[in-house]
Amino acid sequence: DTEVTQTPKHLVMGMTNKKSLKCEQHMGHRAMYWYKQKAKKPPELMFVYSYEKLSINESVPSRFSPECPNSSLLNLHLHALQPEDSALYLCASSQVRLAAAYEQYFGPGTRLTVT
């Protein structure tokens, strides 16, 4: 099973709302990632969790709050977002290797619109 699932598929939220994006994988991967992708741009890394600990935060604003409750689940909590935060949010997972990378497997994404 090489599937990463993400919910919801689409989300529309106001600037004062609080919402969460969810991601799940059952491949036994111990690294999980959040990316943001704007139209016609490459995915941009936001956060990396390795063995359920935050290992990389790419200077993401605090209105985005990641959480990794266990090795299969990754959440992204959203609060007080701006319209420019509208994008496709992608979750990915991979194995972990010391001082090296493995291929990452991506979910289908959540299309977020902030009004």
Place this chain on the structure above:
Amino acid sequence: DQQVKQNSPSLSVQEGRISILNCDYTNSMFDYFLWYKKYPAEGPTFLISISSIKDKNEDGRFTVFLNKSAKHLSLHIVPSQPGDSAVYFCAASGGNEKLTFGTGTRLTIIP
């Protein structure tokens, strides 16, 4: 500073011919390179990877070539099929889990 570049935003190829997608990088610390394919409204799908200790890796119709001295990699797809029409991203990593993606090339296969 764009450390991974794909200088061709788009490419059209006849069905059955070879598609060659190119990628250049500037960071000499990158040691692992990947190609992803992306359809609209879907997440990227991993295609093939190559470590810097190799100069070629093959998987079915897909072959990736790495020229470290030129800091250049390419993806060859042969023969090209209509289902290959998508946006292709190259990505690079240097010693950790972080992937840096290129800007993407939209490949269109003409029947």
